[in-house]
Amino acid sequence: MSTAEAQIRLTAVNKTYGAHAVLEECNLSIQAGEFVVVVGRSGSGKSTLLNLIGGLDRPTAGVVELLGQSLAGLTEDELSRVRCRRLGFVFQFFNLIPTLTVQENVRLPMALNGASKAQGIRRADLLLRELGLDECGSRFPEELSGGEQQRVAIARALSHRPNIVLADEPTGNLDLETAEEVLALLEQTCRRHGATLVMATHSREVLGTADRVFTIRAARIHEEPP
Ligand SMILES: Nc1ncnc2c1ncn2[C@@H]1O[C@H](COP(=O)(O)OP(=O)(O)O)[C@@H](O)[C@H]1O
Numbered sequence: 001m002s003t004a005e006a007q008i009r010l011t012a013v014n015k016t017y018g019a020h021a022v023l024e025e026c027n028l029s030i031q032a033g034e035f036v037v038v039v040g041r042s043g044s045g046k047s048t049l050l051n052l053i054g055g056l057d058r059p060t061a062g063v064v065e066l067l068g069q070s071l072a073g074l075t076e077d078e079l080s081r082v083r084c085r086r087l088g089f090v091f092q093f094f095n096l097i098p099t100l101t102v103q104e105n106v107r108l109p110m111a112l113n114g115a116s117k118a119q120g121i122r123r124a125d126l127l128l129r130e131l132g133l134d135e136c137g138s139r140f141p142e143e144l145s146g147g148e149q150q151r152v153a154i155a156r157a158l159s160h161r162p163n164i165v166l167a168d169e170p171t172g173n174l175d176l177e178t179a180e181e182v183l184a185l186l187e188q189t190c191r192r193h194g195a196t197l198v199m200a201t202h203s204r205e206v207l208g209t210a211d212r213v214f215t216i217r218a219a220r221i222h223e224e225p226p
């Protein structure tokens with residue numbers, strides 16, 4: 001596939017905090033539907049990279065493009081609209097809303113994008129079934145195990161049919177066995193729904209079956225040979 005079709009593209013991206021260069025000269029191009037893992041030690045810049053891709057942060061220099069559009073010229077409102085419509089997020093600590101039921105948590109991104117309640121319920125039920133959570137829709141997050149909460153977060157991340165899912169250490173708070181289960185579900189569900197998945201992890205134990213693996217070392221990003 002030619003690079004012209006890249007869904008995520010970083011060109012000569014730098015991110016510095018004062019004198020500290022976190023990322024230098026990062027070039028990256030990811031195609032639609034790929035499952036990409038970013039590995040690196042704690043503090044190597046994985047979250048920084050995901051935040052730049054997700055428009056949660058802006059580079060010090062260089063260009064981030066999503067779906068062929070540069071994020072550089074967008075206002076904060078425009079950026080948050082791109083995030084809301086195009087991206088799904090999965091975090092280490094699940095970040096479910098404790099006062100909403102599982103169903104309502106999953107429906108939230110759809111509601112924010114103007115879907116009707118009936119549409120929301122239908123799709124939330126489908127996703128919860130795919131994630132093995134059929135029985136959990138009316139429960140509250142605190143009534144679920146960590147692994148179950150992360151499966152709800154995966155359903156939520158995909159509910160509004162995002163193009164891209166960004167997962168920052170999604171298994172970092174789970175025991176290894178649960179981590180492997182959750183990772184497999186995350187990957188399968190993204191593939192089934194055709195979403196590009198970019199996942200950061202510090203642990204090579206949970207690389208999964210990525211299409212491509214990038215390592216961040218000394219502020220540089222390197223692609224590992226397949
Ligand atoms: N807002 C910030 N201000 C200053 N330094 C930061 C900020 N955010 C991250 N850093 C630094 O950038 C480096 C990379 O952080 P991060 O991207 O969170 O790494 P990782 O996710 O790989 O653990 C760390 O040294 C961290 O201290």
Ligand SMILES: [Mg+2]
Nearest residue numbers: 046047168169
């Ligand atoms: Mg991090």
